[in-house]
Amino acid sequence: MTDKKAKVAVLGIGYSKISRGNSTQSLGADAVEACRAAISDAGIGVEEVDGITTYKYRPDYYGGSTAAPDESVDGVLVASPQYIWKHLGFPNLRWGEWNDKFVGSSLIEAHNAIAGGACRYALVWRACGFEQGIRYGNIDPDRVTGNDEFTLPYGAYGGPPLLALLAQRYFDGYGATRAHMATFISMTRKNALLSGRGYWAENRPEQLSVADYMAARMISSPLCLYDCDIPVQGCAAYLLGPAEAAQDVPHGSAFIKGFAQGYLGPGGVQTFLHSGGRARPPLDDGYAWEPNLELGRRIASNLWAATGLTPKDISTANLYDGFSIIAWSWLEGLGFCGEGEAFEFVQDGRVEIGGELPINTSGGNLGEGRMHGAPHVSEAIYQAMGRAGERQVKDARYTLAAPDRLAVGQAIVFSSEPD
Amino acid sequence: MSNTIESAARPIPVPSDLTRPYWDAAKEHRLDIQRCQECSYFIHVPLLRCPRCDSAALAYEPVSGNGTIYSYTSVHDTRVKSFQAIGPFIVAHVELVEQLGLKITCNLSGTDPADVKIGAPVEVIFLPIGEGMVLPDFKLATLAETGGTHD
Numbered sequence: 001m002t003d004k005k006a007k008v009a010v011l012g013i014g015y016s017k018i019s020r021g022n023s024t025q026s027l028g029a030d031a032v033e034a035c036r037a038a039i040s041d042a043g044i045g046v047e048e049v050d051g052i053t054t055y056k057y058r059p060d061y062y063g064g065s066t067a068a069p070d071e072s073v074d075g076v077l078v079a080s081p082q083y084i085w086k087h088l089g090f091p092n093l094r095w096g097e098w099n100d101k102f103v104g105s106s107l108i109e110a111h112n113a114i115a116g117g118a119c120r121y122a123l124v125w126r127a128c129g130f131e132q133g134i135r136y137g138n139i140d141p142d143r144v145t146g147n148d149e150f151t152l153p154y155g156a157y158g159g160p161p162l163l164a165l166l167a168q169r170y171f172d173g174y175g176a177t178r179a180h181m182a183t184f185i186s187m188t189r190k191n192a193l194l195s196g197r198g199y200w201a202e203n204r205p206e207q208l209s210v211a212d213y214m215a216a217r218m219i220s221s222p223l224c225l226y227d228c229d230i231p232v233q234g235c236a237a238y239l240l241g242p243a244e245a246a247q248d249v250p251h252g253s254a255f256i257k258g259f260a261q262g263y264l265g266p267g268g269v270q271t272f273l274h275s276g277g278r279a280r281p282p283l284d285d286g287y288a289w290e291p292n293l294e295l296g297r298r299i300a301s302n303l304w305a306a307t308g309l310t311p312k313d314i315s316t317a318n319l320y321d322g323f324s325i326i327a328w329s330w331l332e333g334l335g336f337c338g339e340g341e342a343f344e345f346v347q348d349g350r351v352e353i354g355g356e357l358p359i360n361t362s363g364g365n366l367g368e369g370r371m372h373g374a375p376h377v378s379e380a381i382y383q384a385m386g387r388a389g390e391r392q393v394k395d396a397r398y399t400l401a402a403p404d405r406l407a408v409g410q411a412i413v414f415s416s417e418p419d
Numbered sequence: 420m421s422n423t424i425e426s427a428a429r430p431i432p433v434p435s436d437l438t439r440p441y442w443d444a445a446k447e448h449r450l451d452i453q454r455c456q457e458c459s460y461f462i463h464v465p466l467l468r469c470p471r472c473d474s475a476a477l478a479y480e481p482v483s484g485n486g487t488i489y490s491y492t493s494v495h496d497t498r499v500k501s502f503q504a505i506g507p508f509i510v511a512h513v514e515l516v517e518q519l520g521l522k523i524t525c526n527l528s529g530t531d532p533a534d535v536k537i538g539a540p541v542e543v544i545f546l547p548i549g550e551g552m553v554l555p556d557f558k559l560a561t562l563a564e565t566g567g568t569h570d
């Protein structure tokens with residue numbers, strides 16, 4: 001596909017420490033640290049950065065009754081473009097925004113801004129935190145209005161029960177069990193500890209055995225504690241620039257080969273990225289397996305057309321696993337295996353490092369913590385750059401990140417070469 | 420049985436103009452679902468325009484109250500404080516017989532969790548939840564014939 005030369009590449013990547021609120025610095029300081037690291041990793045100066053973007057919401061925001069971000073939590077629970085601009089300076093800034101879709105979308109928007117000439121170097125970051133001193137994401141409404149009228153009186157709220165509905169439908173429909181999930185989750189923890197970054201590696205370097213998983217307390221059946229990522233504080237950042245700038249970078253770059261996106265709303269499958277996807281009606285098909293699979297196939301068809309590739313060309317994939325079952329929906333949706341096959345596909349070492357299709361080689365969200373898709377984007381970039389250390393997948397020519405729930409998701413393919 | 424779903428202090432819906440007909444029908448022990456008067460598409464939760472044909476001609480119509488369990492979960496750890504005092508409870512999506520994919524959230528309260536299976540036929544019941552409000556819920560169908568296929 002000679003006409004599919006990458007226009008934009010990820011040239012640098014940076015991380016703060018990932019903590020559980022035991023950090024001595026604020027989330028804002030984490031974000032500044034990660035952003036500086038990404039710029040420096042690309043070998044450029046702050047004055048060369050002329051575009052910035054990030055994702056808007058805190059991870060404990062689920063729409064409905066909970067509050068949207070505001071200025072009073074900037075630098076504490078979010079790190080806005082204004083905050084980063086204030087602390088880094090950017091004397092030559094030309095383009096900046098924040099969106100309400102995950103970091104994969106920020107990356108796509110930065111790509112388009114560079115390709116369209118709105119800026120030359122764009123900084124993307126994702127800062128995740130959570131409110132300290134209260135039970136995570138708790139709400140206590142005695143009155144509810146709007147969409148919540150149809151869910152909260154039943155106690156149906158937050159990620160776990162909704163993703164559990166997705167999982168139970170899959171388990172029953174295809175014969176998957178928690179034992180199938182156990183081997184997958186155990187592998188992602190192993191990968192996370194190899195990577196050295198993320199909550200578990202940095203704070204609690206403990207392997208998670210299949211037996212540990214099977215004995216874990218239930219959150220919302222069939223999802224147990226280890227099917228849900230752990231809330232953390234930290235920031236990941238990426239510096240993007242034109243593909244030709246890669247030759248000046250002192251290490252490999254990750255060229256953006258192509259991407260596709262989708263949304264499951266009240267109107268059914270849509271293959272444009274829906275603005276406001278977080279505030280969707282709660283009873284849409286986003287938590288139903290069959291519509292997810294249908295959307296996945298549509299995203300896949302656009303992705304393979306955009307990249308000129310097929311699933312067989314992908315060396316390694318990083319599939320969103322804020323709740324474990326989502327990774328399996330991406331495996332089937334993108335066509336890495338057939339319908340109803342994901343739970344068997346992930347067995348027998350097939351998706352381990354060194355296997356047929358290594359996935360989530362840094363452990364994903366389950367391994368790094370609730371960094372909202374940043375782990376998947378980061379690892380796909382590190383692998384394409386050839387900088388994944390012990391986790392490096394051999395000849396990782398094309399790497400894939402699907403860094404959100406399929407129902408509001410996007411998939412991005414990175415290349416180790418400009419093609 | 421003081422720690423079961425029956426004793427949960429449920430948040431009370433405050434209807435809007437858009438949702439009031441649904442709650443008014445529930446008070447009369449009737450399940451009414453919003454329906455597009457142009458293309459006959461059933462819509463839940465209520466919207467201002469039909470997601471299929473964009474018509475604003477929407478009205479509430481009674482449905483049979485029959486459906487099947489589409490999926491379910493037993494919630495052991497909830498973020499809704501008033502449900503933290505009770506033991507594990509079921510949250511289920513029921514697919515109504517009137518339309519493929521037409522789903523409604525419920526608790527299947529009073530149903531033995533061991534009997535909760537995907538595909539099981541269910542029928543609507545109505546629970547008073549205080550302040551005059553009545554909440555539609557579902558139970559396993561008692562009739563041999565629970566009627567209806569998707570059109």
Ligand SMILES: [Zn+2]
Pocket residue numbers: 455456457458459460469470471472473474
């Ligand atoms: Zn219509």
